[in-house]
Amino acid sequence: MPAIPVPRFQYNDPDLKAPAPGRELIFAVGLVESIPGVGPATGGQHFGVPLSIGPNNTRLRRLHDNVEVTLPNDSVTVWAAPFQVAGHAVGEYALSNRPGWHWLRWTVADHVSYDNQQATAAIGPDPSENPLVIIPCAATKADRPAAARDLYIGSFHRMCYRAASALTSDDNIRILSAKHGLLRLNDQVDPYELRMGDPGTVTVEQLIRQAREQEILDHRNVVILAGRDYTAMARHLWPSAATPLQGSRSIGEHRQRLAGIAREPHVSLRAA
Template identity: 60%
Template sequence: MPPNFRPTYDYDDPDLTPPSPGVDLIMQVGLVESLPGIGPATGGQYIGIPRAIGPLHTRLWRPHDQVEMTLPNTDLQLWHAPFHVAGHSHGEFKLSERRGWHWLRWTVADHVTHDLRQLRTEADLGVTPVYSETASDPLVIVPCGAAKAPFPCPAGELYTGSYHRLTRRAADALTSSDNIRIISALHGLLPLDQVIAPYDLRFGRPGSVTAEQLQEQADQQGLLGHPNVVILAGRDYTRLTQQVWPHARAPLTGTRSIGEQQHRLARIAAGEPISGGGLVIPIGAIWPRDDR
């Protein structure tokens, strides 16, 4: 029988100064619980120690029965007891209504969104983590493709389909080859010179890349926090990528067919201004290229 678990986090600020919300606070408190109504069939709530918090899900370990499970961030909230106990001890019984404590009503998803907004704000202010290229030279993300060369080769040469080749031409019109990344369903973020073997895996199937993996790869490649990101891909790849770079521009947003996407990509490749999803990208004005 597992030993009784006792949370160790304690909040004892007599001034009831609110901690900053976000994933760091959740990990510091070290305990999450499911929302009322979301729990075992026998009743109650899931309570556990967060092991990893991703863009959409949290992996937690339940100490009372030593089971690890994953739940959507929208179904979880931070363990609030230490804050409410401190509030009650100082005569404050509506702590969530006090200035700076509104996050007591948040789910884990809200905390993740807060961190992403903070990252976007820092990017806009130019105080993001260090990345390798200048802000005027965008990071451009393009999708992989089903058609591939039959032998191992650099990622920039592996994908042979017409749609991928068109996204590459558009990307080449926007930035240098060092700042282009291919999202592979199997490998994640691929520099053009990384040699890989052909594979057969479609995006979204078991084993395909996750947002958590993309975020880790972006961090390893020095790209996390890049303030100037463009995604030249369809809806599913764009949604996945914007979980890592929520401020990224997506000029194919709002297209209704592959044909319309190809038309926009051709215009980008030709250096023409385009619009889509309320977004206008004057290619030559915003991202001048002296090395084309």
């Protein structure tokens, strides 16, 4: 029987710089564990060395008995203790809430999706593919339940929608809601009061799950028409997306760029 491996990975960066997620990080850490509730019949969790990570499953060798098991990627997480210990050493007890560390809440399936996004981003967008356009919700809403396209009635949101409509079809437009995440235009929504960043707003992990369910997570041609906070959230999913409003110095400049996209969509995107 081969020797039982001993955890050796350490993370000692006092500035808590977040390493990039993905398979490479998981193999560098060298240990994974199953999520609570997924474990041996005798109880506890599977905890072991990752041997291979495929599109759907992870093969690992358990530490306590050297038995190899295969688990679905969405039932396995990377061993997070070294990073959490480093955070505690400098007084950070909520490391996963810091910029760049959201992947601490990911399963292996999320890391695989991240790698897939990076690979498609390296290839570049497919010019023949209709863009997926992300626009923000709005603080001003109708006073009764409605389809998402009708619920948000703020003027900036409506300008974003007009620009998005010039770029793509309605099927390829998503409204990024602070409460509900990625909404299709015909999704029925009740009025609510919540702004991005408030307690209870949608998380990156929830957005990733929604995008995967809607089969848009690996879309290679993505345009984000939104302000800073909404753009930052969407870029967790699509890091190489076009962001033609980025760099605008005022809401007035945002509106000018949106009006330009609505008039001459492809010219305005190239100039952005």
